Amino acid sequence: xxxxxxxxxxxxxxxxxxxxxxxxxxxxxxxxxxxxxxxxxxxxxxxxxxxxxxxxxxxxxxxxxxxxxxxxxxxxxxxxxxxxxxxxxxxxxxxxxxxxxxxxxxxxxxxxxxxxxxxxxxxxxxxxxxxxxxxxxxxxxxxxxxxxxxxxxxxxxxxxxxxxxxxxxxxxxxxxxxxxxxxxxxxxxxxxxxxxxxxxxxxxxxxxxxxxxxxxxxxxxxxxxxxxxxxxxxxxxxxxxxxxxxxxxxxxxxxxxxxxxxxxxxxxxxxxxxxxxxxxxxxxxxxxxxxxxxxxxxxxxxxxxxxxxxxxxxxxxxxxxxxxxxxxxxxxxxxxxxxxxxxxxxxxxxxxxxxxxxxxxxxxxxxxxxxxxxxxxxxxxxxxxxxxxxxxxxxxxxxxxxxxxxxxxxxxxxxxxxxxxxxxxxxxxxxxxxxxxxxxxxxxxxxxxxxxxxxxxxxxxxxxxxxxxxxxxxxxxxxxxxxxx
Numbered sequence: 046x047x048x049x050x051x052x053x054x055x056x057x058x059x060x061x062x063x064x065x066x067x068x069x070x071x072x073x074x075x076x077x078x079x080x081x082x083x084x085x086x087x088x089x090x091x092x093x094x095x096x097x098x099x100x101x102x103x104x105x106x107x108x109x110x111x112x113x114x115x116x117x118x119x120x121x122x123x124x125x126x127x128x129x130x131x132x133x134x135x136x137x138x139x140x141x142x143x144x145x146x147x148x149x150x151x152x153x154x155x156x157x158x159x160x161x162x163x164x165x166x167x168x169x170x171x172x173x174x175x176x177x178x179x180x181x182x183x184x185x186x187x188x189x190x191x192x193x194x195x196x197x198x199x200x201x202x203x204x205x206x207x208x209x210x211x212x213x214x215x216x217x218x219x220x221x222x223x224x225x226x227x228x229x230x231x232x233x234x235x236x237x238x239x240x241x242x243x244x245x246x247x248x249x250x251x252x253x254x255x256x257x258x259x260x261x262x263x264x265x266x267x268x269x270x271x272x273x274x275x276x277x278x279x280x281x282x283x284x285x286x287x288x289x290x291x292x293x294x295x296x297x298x299x300x301x302x303x304x305x306x307x308x309x310x311x312x313x314x315x316x317x318x319x320x321x322x323x324x325x326x327x328x329x330x331x332x333x334x335x336x337x338x339x340x341x342x343x344x345x346x347x348x349x350x351x352x353x354x355x356x357x358x359x360x361x362x363x364x365x366x367x368x369x370x371x372x373x374x375x376x377x378x379x380x381x382x383x384x385x386x387x388x389x390x391x392x393x394x395x396x397x398x399x400x401x402x403x404x405x406x407x408x409x410x411x412x413x414x415x416x417x418x419x420x421x422x423x424x425x426x427x428x429x430x431x432x433x434x435x436x437x438x439x440x441x442x443x444x445x446x447x448x449x450x451x452x453x454x455x456x457x458x459x460x461x462x463x464x465x466x467x468x469x470x471x472x473x474x475x476x477x478x479x480x481x482x483x484x485x486x487x488x489x490x491x492x493x494x495x496x497x498x499x500x501x502x503x504x505x506x507x508x509x510x511x512x513x514x515x516x517x518x519x520x521x522x523x524x525x526x527x528x529x530x
Contacts, residue, residue: 091232129170148268181233242276310427343386402438467505474511
């Protein structure tokens with residue numbers, strides 16, 4: 046016997062095979078018609094997912110009113126887009142098609158380039174597919190059979206992913222809609238009629254699995270919303286964003302530039318921009334010193350051994366510039382983070398617990414090797430200066446120090462007029478072995494962060510398991526700008 050606990054606290058009992066859509070039908074036919082997906086014990090699943098046969102689960106049925114349903118619908122729209130592209134362009138190789146903020150994309154490998162001139166006929170074919178209203182059906186297959194299926198379909202990228210990326214899986218999931226079938230975990234909406242208003246936005250280059258040494262792909266971006274009004278509002282927002290594009294403003298107002306001779310993702314501050322930057326720095330320096338921070342400066346490079354000791358290398362090697370090999374055998378890295386340098390400053394002399402907390406701060410320039418396709422103006426770069434600090438304190442000082450950090454962040458947001466934000470607490474996944482430190486220490490640190498956020502009544506606090514850094518939990522501020530981005 047399965048007990049299903051609903052959001053209002055009521056419990057329904059079922060025997061035999063049952064799916065979220067069956068629960069919806071038990072409640073009302075109208076709810077069943079509106080159900081697009083479900084959340085089972087916090088995990089989003091399809092409306093036709095098979096639930097456990099016994100025990101108790103918590104279930105929330107998702108309709109157009111729920112943001113999680115919008116993500117599911119966009120994922121389904123990505124499949125519809127891929128199906129349309131395959132109908133129009135022979136020999137298409139499918140890569141991956143996830144959702145992203147405000148939309149989705151799909152990566153394709155094909156002989157001819159897709160251009161914006163192709164968008165109207167792709168959209169027309171998508172509209173025809175949606176009108177046909179065929180269901181999205183999940184199909185499970187043993188991995189070896191799945192490899193053969195993808196070979197028969199001529200999908201070599203999927204064969205590689207099944208062989209290497211999913212090599213440990215015994216069974217894998219596909220979704221079928223009409224003649225289209227794709228390797229996919231889902232979930233998806235029940236049928237194409239749930240897809241609302243959509244539009245293709247842009248096409249860009251990408252690499253298979255993000256590796257610049259691998260096949261070059263074409264990434265087709267789109268967006269989808271439940272209503273035409275929502276889509277029009279979003280497209281208007283995009284137009285406003287173009288008017289306020291900081292890259293265009295930077296050139297027009299002579300604030301900064303990026304010169305290919307200097308290097309992609311490396312910012313040159315022009316005289317007027319340097320004035321703005323210095324004003325921001327002065328605000329930061331004044332506030333840091335007022336709050337008891339000691340200012341330090343560290344070099345732009347460091348020995349590889351320093352980052353090996355801290356654990357940052359080779360853990361983050363893929364996003365770092367390669368080591369610089371010296372004639373004497375030493376290897377150096379362009380500084381990817383300030384943490385090890387600040388720790389060496391703290392260790393430079395004996396300390397007493399009476400000295401704590403010690404707060405070290407720096408406007409430190411660091412370097413990350415972002416892929417060329419991910420670079421974007423000043424928002425995604427290869428060299429940037431961050432307001433960085435490290436606090437050395439006793440365990441019973443953690444909560445108060447964390448609270449002071451959150452208050453300073455709020456002060457700075459208010460100062461620059463950014464007050465639309467929410468907070469995400471990133472905690473460890475207890476099942477993962479990537480984290481350093483004892484489980485007990487992690488639990489105490491996470492409890493301290495959570496209690497502070499609760500006491501401060503911060504907006505939109507959510508917890509994300511598995512999103513912590515390898516060395517500790519963190520709090521991220523997700524901020525919206527003046528036009529809602």
